[in-house]
Amino acid sequence: MKTEHKEHIVKPPVYIAVAVALYILTLITVWAAGIDLGKILNTIIALSIASFKASLVALFFMHLKYESKLLWFMILIPLILLLILLALPILDVITRAGYFGM
Amino acid sequence: MEQVLEKHHDVEEKHAGLEGAKMGMWLFLFTELLLFGGLFAAYAVFHTIYAKDFEIAHHHLNRTIGFINTLILITSSLTMALSVWSAQTNRKGLLNLFLLLTILLGTAFLVIKLAFEWPVKFAEGLYPGGKEFNHLLQEGHRGQALFFSLYFMLTGLHGLHVLVGVLVLLGILFMALRNTFSSEYYGPVEVSGLYWHLVDLIWIYLFPLFYLIK
Numbered sequence: 001m002k003t004e005h006k007e008h009i010v011k012p013p014v015y016i017a018v019a020v021a022l023y024i025l026t027l028i029t030v031w032a033a034g035i036d037l038g039k040i041l042n043t044i045i046a047l048s049i050a051s052f053k054a055s056l057v058a059l060f061f062m063h064l065k066y067e068s069k070l071l072w073f074m075i076l077i078p079l080i081l082l083l084i085l086l087a088l089p090i091l092d093v094i095t096r097a098g099y100f101g102m
Numbered sequence: 103m104e105q106v107l108e109k110h111h112d113v114e115e116k117h118a119g120l121e122g123a124k125m126g127m128w129l130f131l132f133t134e135l136l137l138f139g140g141l142f143a144a145y146a147v148f149h150t151i152y153a154k155d156f157e158i159a160h161h162h163l164n165r166t167i168g169f170i171n172t173l174i175l176i177t178s179s180l181t182m183a184l185s186v187w188s189a190q191t192n193r194k195g196l197l198n199l200f201l202l203l204t205i206l207l208g209t210a211f212l213v214i215k216l217a218f219e220w221p222v223k224f225a226e227g228l229y230p231g232g233k234e235f236n237h238l239l240q241e242g243h244r245g246q247a248l249f250f251s252l253y254f255m256l257t258g259l260h261g262l263h264v265l266v267g268v269l270v271l272l273g274i275l276f277m278a279l280r281n282t283f284s285s286e287y288y289g290p291v292e293v294s295g296l297y298w299h300l301v302d303l304i305w306i307y308l309f310p311l312f313y314l315i316k
Binding site for chain 2: 007009010011012015016018019022023026029030033039042043046047049050053054057058060061062063067068071074075077078081082085086089090092093094
């Protein structure tokens with residue numbers, strides 16, 4: 001019997017490629033912030049790029065891509081809690097009378 | 103035969119130990135995520151209510167410094183990942199080198215923050231309790247004051263995490279110099295790496311939220 005679940009070793013070229021992608025995405029997000037697309041669109045673009053960068057860090061630097069299904073399932077729980085934590089207060093604020101000039 | 107089985111059992115046990123350690127660190131990282139999540143929620147709410155004030159206030163931050171610090175943290179994450187690889191493949195010299203680089207980059211991040219960025223804000227009185235800060239409150243620009251409160255709270259808490267990360271990695275480097283790690287045993291390197299990457303991950307959100315978004 002071989003040690004079938006020995007840890008997956010990520011090789012340096014993968015790490016370097018991820019870092020280069022992170023540098024480029026940082027440049028893109030700074031550049032995109034300079035273009036005036038309206039507050040909401042600018043915010044969405046900046047947060048999307050940030051989330052993409054965060055995914056790269058988690059998947060490759062933190063080896064999430066090679067982790068067990070159990071860990072993936074566990075991560076869902078704080079992410080759902082985080083979503084509730086962020087979404088409910090924002091929804092509360094923007095649906096109050098007066099926010100959209102109502 | 104028995105020896106082979108025993109050896110296999112040994113490897114199994116070590117593997118289970120590493121898996122458990124990693125899972126423990128992930129659980130801790132979840133609590134970190136929610137700790138910062140609460141502050142991000144506060145940011146989101148006040149940014150929505152005081153949109154104009156936040157736009158004015160964010161021009162006071164130095165975007166170049168934020169950008170340089172972002173590059174530094176990304177590079178430190180790369181050297182941290184390479185430390186883990188060095189340990190996994192038994193390259194002890196490289197392990198020491200990459201750990202040292204990670205520590206130096208983390209320190210550089212803190213030095214830039216504490217010696218170049220914050221002193222400017224302190225001199226301007228733009229910190230909670232500062233002269234200009236109180237002035238903003240009295241003039242009715244509560245949103246601008248809130249922006250700086252959130253800025254110091256969030257980047258301060260993040261900076262504290264960087265500091266803890268640097269101290270942890272100093273401990274790891276000390277262990278590495280004493281020949282503790284090998285391709286058979288590198289759990290502490292990988293687990294502290296997870297923590298370091300989370301600190302990078304949080305900064306990835308802080309940078310656009312404070313320095314870029316209007």
